[in-house]
Amino acid sequence: MSAPSSVLVVGASAAGLSVAEHLRHRGFEGDLTVLGAEPTAPYDRPPLSKQVLAGAWEAERARLRDEVRLSELDASFVLGDPAVGLDAAGREVWTASGRRFGADAVVVATGVRHRALPGQDELAGAHVLRTLGDSLALRADLLGASRSVVVGEGVLGAEVAATARAMGVDVTMVGPQPAPMAAQVGPLVSARLAELHASRGVSLRLGVGVRELVGDAGRVVGVGLDSGEVLDTDAVLVAVGAVPNTGWLAGSGLELADGVVCDSRCRAADGIYAVGDVARWWHDDFGRLMRLENRTNATQQALTVAGNVLGEDHAFTPVPYFWTDQHDVKIQMHGVLAAGAAVSVVDGSLDEDRFVARYERDGRVIGVLGWNMPKQSGLRRKEIVAPLSDPAGPLETRK
Amino acid sequence: MKITVDEEKCCGAGTCVLTAPDVFDQRDEDGVVVLLDESPGADLQASAREAASTCPAQAILLSERA
Numbered sequence: 001m002s003a004p005s006s007v008l009v010v011g012a013s014a015a016g017l018s019v020a021e022h023l024r025h026r027g028f029e030g031d032l033t034v035l036g037a038e039p040t041a042p043y044d045r046p047p048l049s050k051q052v053l054a055g056a057w058e059a060e061r062a063r064l065r066d067e068v069r070l071s072e073l074d075a076s077f078v079l080g081d082p083a084v085g086l087d088a089a090g091r092e093v094w095t096a097s098g099r100r101f102g103a104d105a106v107v108v109a110t111g112v113r114h115r116a117l118p119g120q121d122e123l124a125g126a127h128v129l130r131t132l133g134d135s136l137a138l139r140a141d142l143l144g145a146s147r148s149v150v151v152g153e154g155v156l157g158a159e160v161a162a163t164a165r166a167m168g169v170d171v172t173m174v175g176p177q178p179a180p181m182a183a184q185v186g187p188l189v190s191a192r193l194a195e196l197h198a199s200r201g202v203s204l205r206l207g208v209g210v211r212e213l214v215g216d217a218g219r220v221v222g223v224g225l226d227s228g229e230v231l232d233t234d235a236v237l238v239a240v241g242a243v244p245n246t247g248w249l250a251g252s253g254l255e256l257a258d259g260v261v262c263d264s265r266c267r268a269a270d271g272i273y274a275v276g277d278v279a280r281w282w283h284d285d286f287g288r289l290m291r292l293e294n295r296t297n298a299t300q301q302a303l304t305v306a307g308n309v310l311g312e313d314h315a316f317t318p319v320p321y322f323w324t325d326q327h328d329v330k331i332q333m334h335g336v337l338a339a340g341a342a343v344s345v346v347d348g349s350l351d352e353d354r355f356v357a358r359y360e361r362d363g364r365v366i367g368v369l370g371w372n373m374p375k376q377s378g379l380r381r382k383e384i385v386a387p388l389s390d391p392a393g394p395l396e397t398r399k
Numbered sequence: 400m401k402i403t404v405d406e407e408k409c410c411g412a413g414t415c416v417l418t419a420p421d422v423f424d425q426r427d428e429d430g431v432v433v434l435l436d437e438s439p440g441a442d443l444q445a446s447a448r449e450a451a452s453t454c455p456a457q458a459i460l461l462s463e464r465a
Contacts, residue, residue, distance in 0.1 A: 021452055044457060046410070064457060296412060299453040323410050323455075330411055330430065374411030374430025381417075 003311045004104030004271070005030040010083045010093055011109030012036025014044060015276025015298035017064055019107050020075050022306030032075040033101055035093065037110070039080030040132060041070065046295050048135035049159040050325060054166060055139060059132055083110065088253035088269045105309045108249070108260050108274040112242035112293060117151070117213055125220040126213055126236045129156060138237060142169050145234035149173075149223045151210050152239030153180045155324050158193065160237050161202050162326040172203040172231055174210055174223065175240075181324075185333065188343045189357060189369055192350070193326070200327050205231065210240075242293060244278045259291045264315040265308045266301060275305045285317045285388040286336075294322040319384050323374075332377045335359065335367035335384040347376045356380060400444050401462045402451070404432045408458040415454055419446035423459075432458060 007023060009016045012034050020034050036042070042064040051057040070077070081095040092102045114128040127138040142148060142164050150161045153175030161173045177183060179190035180197060194204055205225070214222035214230055222230040244259040254268045255261040259280030262268045266281045274281070276298040280291040297318065304316040323332045341359040348355035348371075356377045359367035365384050370377025402422070411430030415423035421443055424433040439447050451459040 018452065025448065025452070046456070296414065296455040299455060300414075303449070303453060321412065323412055325410070332411065332413075332430075370430075372429075374413060375416075375425040375427055378413035378416065378425070378430070381413075 003028075004309065006103040007032050007105045007107065007309060008091075008093060008101050008103035009034045009107045009109055010086075011107075011111060011276070011278075012038070012042045012077065012079060013109065013111055013276070013298070014042070014064060014295060015111070015302050016107065016109035017042045018299045018302030019109065019275055019306050019309070020073055022303050023309065024073055024075075026306060026310055028306075028310060031103070032073070033103065034075050034077050035081065035083050035095065035101065036077065036079040037082035038131060041065075041067075041077075041079070043132055044295075045130070048132060049129055049156055050163055052132070052135045053129075053139050053142075053160065053163045059136065062132065082248070084248050086249055086252040086254070086272075088272050091271050105271045105273070107305060107309065108254075108268065108272065108278060109276050110245040110248070110278050112244050112277045114238070114242045115240050117210070117238050117240070119215070120213055120238060122218065123213055123215045123220040124218055125234065126238065128238050129160065130242075138235070141235040142167055145169050147172075147233050148235045148237070149231050149233040150237045150239065151175065151223060152237075152241075153177050153182070153206055154239060154241070155181060155184060155322070157237070157239035158197070158326050159324060160239065161197060162200065164237075165200055165202050166327075169235075170203070171201075172205055172233075173197065174205045174208065174225065174231070176207065176209045178207050180204075180206070184322075184337060185331070185369060186337055186341060186343055186359065189331075189371065192371070196327055196329055213238075242277070244280075244291070246278065261289065264317075265313065266305045266316050267308065273305050273309060275301045281316060283317060284315045290320075292318075292320055294320070296321045296323075317388070319381060319388065321381075329353075330370075330372055330374055332370040332374050333367065334369075334377065334381045335365070337367050341366060346380070348373055358383070400439060400447065402434060402437050402439070402447060403460045403462075404434050405458045405460070406431050408456045410456040410458070412455050415450035415459060418450040418453065419443060422447045423450060 043062045047062045094100045147170045150157045158180040179194040182190040209226040212224040260274035262281035264282040277293045283290040346358045354372040357369045368380045409432045
């Protein structure tokens with residue numbers, strides 16, 4: 001398609017805002033509209049489980065851009081009015097308040113929402129963490145709590161457990177995996193994470209599922225485990241994964257399956273693109289659909305999407321990357337972790353509390369993880385790039 | 400173009416080093432950004448701009464006026 005004269009971005013967080021910026025950087029001078037479900041100016045989410053939750057940053061510091069930079073974008077921001085429908089063929093979007101917006105190109109950047117446990121919405125003191133408001137509400141409850149439970153042993157649960165502990169609150173982390181982030185980083189590093197959290201006073205009750213939240217007079221007072229045990233608590237964070245915000249796209253004509261299904265150009269239909277946590281696009285080098293819920297992907301994918309909106313034709317083939325800060329440890333993970341990958345320490349050592357671990361499968365490097373070695377792990381990223389771009393074909397179908 | 404970096408915000412992702420290796424580096428000990436060239440020449444400005452806009456921690460600020 002030729003370059004559009006108007007672009008509508010649905011979603012005003014990191015991915016949506018980045019698309020808008022890249023469009024302008026690349027010389028797009030047409031009408032640019034950004035719709036946001038939340039009333040707040042665009043803000044960044046990684047600090048919500050760390051600096052903002054800890055109170056080290058004022059909420060203002062998590063803003064993605066100040067007013068001057070937002071106005072320099074020369075975009076029309078429509079905030080606090082969620083999109084509720086899309087006509088893909090007509091490239092028209094309508095919102096909760098009944099406004100309708102049409103454009104030559106539409107970019108879907110509506111992100112994900114966190115899963116809650118049954119009955120959670122009716123219980124004070126039981127939280128999810130996705131928005132700035134969520135972070136401030138959880139912080140307020142933690143400040144008044146002596147005991148807390150984090151349900152979920154993934155990245156978010158582990159980060160919040162560390163932050164809450166640093167706030168002086170007793171924390172118990174529960175979840176079905178044997179160790180924190182076991183699915184993301186494998187046994188060697190997750191065992192190391194378990195040691196880290198335990199050494200800082202986080203109680204780990206892992207390898208057991210959660211059955212229910214226990215309430216009393218409308219307030220959460222306990223977390224019931226599958227073992228029958230109930231952990232008494234004053235506050236709970238539920239971090240058991242997220243689901244793409246695609247409900248508003250039902251009947252739109254787009255294919256929805258764990259996200260907005262896109263081709264390798266992040267294109268969901270003619271003139272319709274998806275970006276960020278909500279996008280499930282075809283990764284040419286892996287040879288499969290992929291959806292990444294991480295901050296780095298939001299801005300990298302935005303760069304490709306903005307170019308493709310303007311008539312370029314680039315496949316999006318990133319090396320997946322995420323980082324997490326827990327207690328005083330910085331972890332960087334490049335690539336992917338396949339079940340059964342062989343893991344070896346290639347820089348530093350476990351004893352020094354600084355190391356780079358390399359993940360290999362079938363003799364190929366598929367991931368690199370840095371533990372307190374951000375620069376060194378980044379330098380080894382190229383060991384993943386070569387096998388990914390192998391002319392022998394997509395990684396996941398290669399023998 | 401004038402570049403400033405916020406060391407406290409930096410998460411050590413190294414995206415800037417991949418994008419603009421002549422402008423940014425990282426400290427060996429903790430991965431925090433090191434600014435090699437705060438006023439890059441015309442040939443480096445496009446990559447510096449991309450590094451700033453793709454920094455996942457919003458730790459790089461550009462001023463085009465200086």
